[in-house]
């Protein structure tokens with residue numbers, strides 16, 4: 001039998017070998033690009049821990065009933081299984097809560113791409129009357145009167161204002177990196193492999209790359225008229241962008257029903273049946289969404305593949 005010190009030595013060697021000269025939180029799964037951090041928000045343990053605490057603290061909402069985590073639940077890949085997650089006083093918005101896994105890689109934020117950075121995104125739920133119905137200035141006053149937050153914000157950013165609040169929440173969200181599903185580790189069953197081939201043929205040009213999205217805004221023809229939510233057109237004002245939403249990542253998709261920007265499709269079976277039908281023929285509908293002629297078995301294989309992601 002080997003001496004316990006041998007194992008300790010081995011562990012230390014492995015730990016040192018795994019340590020990179022980069023700051024912590026920069027390790028990414030194989031095949032993933034490095035996460036880019038803004039110059040004024042390099043991640044440190046203090047910043048990420050503060051962001052995590054704020055993310056799950058209902059202090060952020062006007063009546064202290066709701067946190068970011070109320071709608072972005074860790075057990076559902078930081079999404080929600082409600083069609084529309086209720087904000088304070090049970091008020092409803094109009095979009096389904098998206099997963100925040102790998103949000104660090106997004107070129108823009110919100111399903112219509114209306115917000116350019118994760119730091120700025122924080123202001124949206126604070127202000128929205130169907131989310132926290134609060135305002136940033138008053139929230140900062142509330143945090144400054146808290147017994148612990150001022151010191152934690154000072155430690156993390158050298159200040160205890162809206163800068164620290166928005167930076168910390170963004171720094172935490174950039175740590176929500178995930179890879180290594182059964183598709184990526186090559187452990188698919190035969191049915192899932194058949195689904196993979198169908199996926200490559202019919203879905204992979206939009207749901208492409210390491211995060212199963214090309215991050216473009218496209219219309220899949222869910223409706224002939226997209227009202228009241230016209231998607232990307234609400235940001236650009238261009239009729240040609242009506243009905244376009246960001247191609248969503250499909251990672252963890254089995255955990256995040258219901259589906260589509262408005263949560264109108266309840267199951268993955270319904271989503272696959274929708275794509276097989278070819279959409280309703282919206283005027284901006286992408287030409288890759290067309291009747292696919294898949295059999296019931298094909299549909300089942302495709303669903304099995306999606307569940308492996």
Ligand code: HEC
Nearest residue numbers: 067068071085086087095096097098109110111112125131
């Ligand atoms: C009441 C539910 C609710 C609460 C509370 C909430 N969110 Fe969200 N979140 C949503 C919905 C719905 C969207 C999609 C909004 C859109 O596209 O207009 C979203 C979008 C986002 C996005 C953009 C994701 C993407 O795919 O572009 C981020 C990041 C995010 N939320 C982070 C947060 C943070 C941080 C908080 C707390 C400060 C928070 N959310 C609070 C429901 C919520």
Ligand code: HEC
Nearest residue numbers: 202203206218220245246247248259260261271275286288
């Ligand atoms: C032309 C690009 C395109 C093609 C092809 C495509 N999708 Fe999508 N997919 C999208 C867009 C855009 C959305 C979001 C639509 C919305 O929210 O209204 C979406 C939504 C989804 C969703 C819902 C995800 C969620 O979190 O709500 C699933 C699942 C999905 N697609 C699977 C597939 C499958 C399976 C195929 C192939 C049969 C496919 N897609 C083909 C662009 C595409």
